[in-house]
Amino acid sequence: MQTRPMRWLRKNVVVLAGVLALGYLILPNLVVLAFSFNKPKGRFNYTWNHFSTDAWQHPCGVADMCGSLTLSLRLAVYATIGATVLGTMTAFALARYRFRGRAATNMLIFLPMAMPEVVMGASLGTLFLNMRIRFGFWTILIAHTMFCLSFVVVAVKARVMSMDPRLEQAAQDLYATPAQTFLRITLPLAAPGIAAGALLSFALSFDDYIITSFNAGNTVTFPMFVWGSAQRGTPVQVNVIGTAMFVVAVLLVVAGQLVGGRRRGART
């Protein structure tokens, strides 16, 4: 006979493992959340002093922080748009057409993902320097678009490759011109891949530090600001921004799941 605790364990081991893994992932975020309500004693927000909502009431109370945050958001939006448009077109070209240099392109597209960021950042910086391009917003944007591109191409290409070419033929057979076929059939079917690529791009661009620091000149993005301030003492507001971003991301995912679930559920 098995003892009762053993039986309980056998039944719940998957749940237990899941909870532990989730805890491992979420605990750091909870710490960030908790310390956004701290009023630190010195300059460093590493030990709990006492509860305060000061930082939440004045999120932009630290000099330059909100400026760098807006810059990072702008960069992320532009880089996402650029990389998604370019990457989607590249993915279609790679998935659909046979042309000279296709294999080489396929391989090169992977490089930014495989190469150490330091190497890429440094070589890109050297390139800009040699071309006498002034570092700043545009150099960062070019750098971000470049490394986001690979992720969009990979995500969209996987989706396009798995699409049944007969669907587009069926659309043409049903009087859809090539443009209508693309808009009505191809694009909606590729949309999940494009959305995944875009989300990835936004996240990657927003929190990139290494490549950015090689190509920023005097411009300071949000990750650079956090890194810089961490050496002098992190303001509590950094935790506030971090928590806010986390909450927004979680809400977006939950909303997405709910919409998707309702769509599936409504018709069964």
Place this chain on the structure above:
Amino acid sequence: MTTEPTAAPGDAVRLSALSKTYGSFTAVHPLDLTVPAGSFFALLGASGCGKTTTLRMIAGLEDPTTGSVALGGKDVTALPPYKRPVNTVFQNYALFPHLDVYENVAFGLRRRGIKSVKQQVGDMLDLVQLGGMARRKPHQLSGGQQQRVAVARALINKPEVLLLDEPLGALDLKLRRQMQLELKRIQTEVGITFIHVTHDQEEAMTMADTVAVMNAGRVEQLGAPADLYENPGSTFVANFLGTSNLIEAEVTGTSGGDIQLVAAGQRLTLPAARCGAEVTTGGRVLAGVRPEKIALVHRDDEDAIAEGRNRVPGRIVDSSFIGVSTQYVIDSPVCPELEVFVPNVERDGRLVPGAPVVLHWNPAHTFGLDAAQDIDAGLDADAVEAALSPDGAGTAAEAAV
């Protein structure tokens, strides 16, 4: 054997010298074919025989290497698929997964700028008995329902010709039978010309008015199902369409309307009208007879066989009871594996494997074929079909963009 391409107003489709080659491989040899308006026409053949390629050329999804396609008397060879008055029911249906049944069916109407589609879509869904399914997504439907959506989506556009590419291939046997009758009913109801591509000879014979049997990129024979079955013009057609017993025989002479043959010492009679091949005394010919035309008696009862019937001795090798009939395999001096289907009316208990028997049949049921061809042509066609992927799949990627 093909029909002469003549420009008649009643022709829904006319193919003239239509061919398709991929590199050095010829998928379809120059083909002349006329499909009368309002008919149910089947292109029957094994995988890779060029039937799907032919269909895709009619739809405009494949560019012909030579020749032309005319629909309703108008040359459409140069038109893209979306400008041709044909619609296709694809193999595996190709329903748009992100659109519901209603929008799938309305797709063609909307693309042609028709605003009020509600009435038409409703009527069409009723015709295919899917009235309550309008808001379902394709993946929520069973195979048979998806198939009906595919038919509705194509038919609603009232095409001049409806093309069906192995539309029942993905369904199980019972559902396939049901859909065969359903499609036939719909065709009769709407009166549109159907061109049906299939590798299933029973399906082709059940549904079509005219069947074109294709083999290796050519039309072997064309005609009404019963005509093809009773008078196959080649060993391929004889073997591919149902089962045939082909006996190699020597011509000994002609008398009246009959050709006298001898095979392994047995004298057989073949009506001259049913022999497509040139015969000369001393020459060889293949005498064919369908298994269900043959009667089987035990050798002890040989005297009871009426005079004037073709008779062949043999020994039962195998028998299988399949309910409606019993199928025997007979080893005979004229042919090592003769097949005989005997309806289960009165079963003779002596007819078991090993028993000596005599086969006999009415000479009028014998058909003659040229002995110069491969006697086994078309025999393994169905087995090949199962092993290979459907033809046309390899070219799909090229045509995708």
